Amino acid sequence: MCYSGVNTFTVNYKGDIYGCHRCYYDNFGSTYKLDDLDKGISLARRVFMCDVNNLDMMPAKCKKCNPAIRDRCHLCFASNKKAYGDMHAISNSYCMLMKELFYLLLEREK
Ligand code: SF4
Numbered sequence: 001m002c003y004s005g006v007n008t009f010t011v012n013y014k015g016d017i018y019g020c021h022r023c024y025y026d027n028f029g030s031t032y033k034l035d036d037l038d039k040g041i042s043l044a045r046r047v048f049m050c051d052v053n054n055l056d057m058m059p060a061k062c063k064k065c066n067p068a069i070r071d072r073c074h075l076c077f078a079s080n081k082k083a084y085g086d087m088h089a090i091s092n093s094y095c096m097l098m099k100e101l102f103y104l105l106l107e108r109e110k
């Protein structure tokens with residue numbers, strides 16, 4: 001869904017590796033910790049990240065969304081987790097905002 005743990009990582013001052021800045025700064029404890037610089041990232045944590053950051057985990061409404069909108073939509077599992085306690089829950093207000101922005105840009109391009 002995004003670059004977290006794929007080609008974006010955050011490393012803190014202790015050498016702990018996280019999927020991205022939000023996975024670290026949003027204080028989820030070790031939930032999104034991907035081991036550390038000494039150990040590297042274990043296969044188990046890679047599998048975990050693939051399970052979290054996976055297009056198959058996208059909410060049903062997003063799978064059916066216009067691909068042109070979806071490609072511009074930030075399906076941020078970390079902010080979902082922070083706001084709703086569910087990595088894959090997307091707020092209706094965010095969804096409406098993304099759609100309105102998309103159609104506003106389309107109008108402006110005419
Ligand atoms: S606009 Fe809404 S339905 Fe479409 S991808 Fe974004 S959150 Fe999902």
Ligand code: SF4
Nearest residue numbers: 002004020022076078
């Ligand atoms: S979309 Fe969210 S989870 Fe993904 S890299 Fe950005 S902040 Fe991290």
